[in-house]
Amino acid sequence: MKSTAAEAFRTAIMPAHARQAVLFAPGDLRLCDFTPPHPGPGELLLPVKCALSCGTDLKTYRRGHPMWRLPTPFGHEFAGVVAATGEGVTGFKIGDDLMAAPTAPCGSCFYCHRGQENLCPQAMEKMVMGAYADFLLLPAPVVARNAFRKPATLSFEEAALLEPLSCIVHAQALARPEPAESVLIIGAGAFGLLHLLTLRAAGVREVAVAGRGADRLEWAGRLGADRVIDIAAGDPAAEVARLNGGFGPDLVMECTGQVDGWRDAFGRVRRGGRVVFFGGCAAGTALEIDTRRMHYDNLTLISPFHFRPRDVRRAYDLLADGRLGAERIINAHRPLTDIAEVFDLLERGAVLKCAVIP
């Protein structure tokens, strides 16, 4: 876009006032007026085209979050259009469609040097919050490391899945599922079902989903689960034991973030198998481990947190490739005005992911 056209574009979409959802306290989410800031060096300002609800948002809405102080602007999964660029930005120009992860590591700390950028303090401390808004400011490290031009073939909604999919890709990079394996996913929420789609795309032989709620279990079946296990009915433990020719699953992905789910995951995996504790539990909770089971059944426990730039890149490639069909996870749409209602819907388990459109 030429500079005069770019300026016209910018003036056309930059109102003096915009709206931004702010979480003041658990359960107290309000839409507030705010003035979109001018981007500083290396930064970008986006009109948000789509923000997605996330299980992490719901947990934070219910009980706060150990990493974030309240009040805080809210929402961290998004895609938008570049409306203004800060000094020194070369990779993007005004008018570009953009997708990004909401964090980026510093690249120079102890963890970054060891390839564990997911643990970089900067990643969480400077996480982009405020995607439930008309405009969002992207900080320089995110623009430099974890932002991409959105392919025209991807909708803004699907592009906004970059962050959750990066978490999935990181977990699977550590778990290394093999095509010949049998995998059990515990939890039929958006994360569990994104794992399902990703495992299916990777050609994993048997994928079972254990969860609760008729709607969610039906979605699991529709999205390709070989077996759907209702943990609130019948004898779920016996059903799981029958997987993998009666040996039990090689790999269990725990996606509930509840201690009961962690306990089940530990108890259900086959001897010599791996457990991935994907869902983080509430602060202060504990899990007691049967040491005999752990050692003599030769279990491997993995607990991936967040993601690294290489996971974001891989997630971007998976989305751009188009084979995942990940947009099927988004099963509700609401205008930004209805943001409080979105959290009511999530509370009731009525939706997997809701697209919030300004």
Ligand SMILES: [Zn+2]
């Ligand atoms: Zn998220």
Ligand SMILES: [Zn+2]
């Ligand atoms: Zn770092």
